[in-house]
Amino acid sequence: MPLSWNGAVHAKGDWTVTPTLAAVPRGEPDPSGNHGRRPGTDDRRLSPGGRPAGRPDDATVTAWALAARGGDPRAAELFVRAVRGDLHRYLIRLSGDPQGAEDLTQDTLLRALRSLPSFEGRSSARTWLLSIARRALIDRIRYERSRPRLAETADWMSAVESKQHGNIPGFEEGVALNELLARLPSDRAMAFKLTQILGMPYAEAAAASGCPIGTVRSRVARARQALISQLATAENGETPH
Incomplete structure (x- = not known):
């Protein structure tokens, strides 16, 4: 199931993640008929031409992350949609567990959204996200290790x-x-x-x-x-x- 969230900004960079808005998986049509756009939004300040073509480059994804950090929910949605597929494949390779990788992907994305206030763009957003994914997997390994062995x-x-x-x-x-x-x-x-x-x-x-x-x-x-x-x-x- 795609990640769902509503980025409600109570203070600059302060995100509350709640399950109200379903992100459309990359490559799938927007069920709203808006082709991935909401009425009143303008993507041109987030991506040249306003319509990301294919796989967005690191600079574009990082720009979305920085805009999301400033409290832009549309930028947060574009960021998640851009990185989710690569993140999921990375976690499958890293964990060797496709089912567990789905949970880890959700966990990583939620951690990333909550950690946006600390993201300053010194590295690309993808590199930053992979470091969060690694920590999420390590936490999962530590948790599994603490459970009684079967x-x-x-x-x-x-x-x-x-x-x-x-x-x-x-x-x-x-x-x-x-x-x-x-x-x-x-x-x-x-x-x-x-x-x-x-x-x-x-x-x-x-x-x-x-x-x-x-x-x-x-x-x-x-x-x-x-x-x-x-x-x-x-x-x-x-x-x-």
Whole structure:
């Protein structure tokens, strides 16, 4: 279901998010018949020509975010519609869970709308949004980690051993690998997922994580070492932790 909200501005940049206005997904017709425009609105100050064609560029999306920060609900709608598809695909790749990615997308967009007062446009709005998405996923991982485990150690051990590929068992199997990654610090697990599973360049992973490339490389190396150590410990009949 598309994100629904009503941007009511009580003070400059102070947003209240309530489920009253449904945003039209990008590429779908506006059921109101206004073709994505409301009577009385003028998009020309938000986008050259007033009609964004195709995928809006970073400058346009950032301009919408800044206008939304100033209390313009139309700009907020255009911003959400422009970024939602890319954000959803990014979270699917990052989490490996399409159903969970939908919830994370909604959570990220709500966080972004509420955080607009802090957005100053120093980076592109898309980069800013990806950092919010990363934090939302980390929070979800931490929450899931705090819940009682449904499977005992023997269960994930069996999964790893039954999915052996190459020199290191289980690395090509998302389920088994996620069980191993769940035992690592979230920043190391995230760096490993971005670069080793998703194939994201280190520079891009560093930008998404908000840290230097060297930090990402260090996190990946430590994550790899910890994963190998966990497997070695399990093979020796000990319980990994």
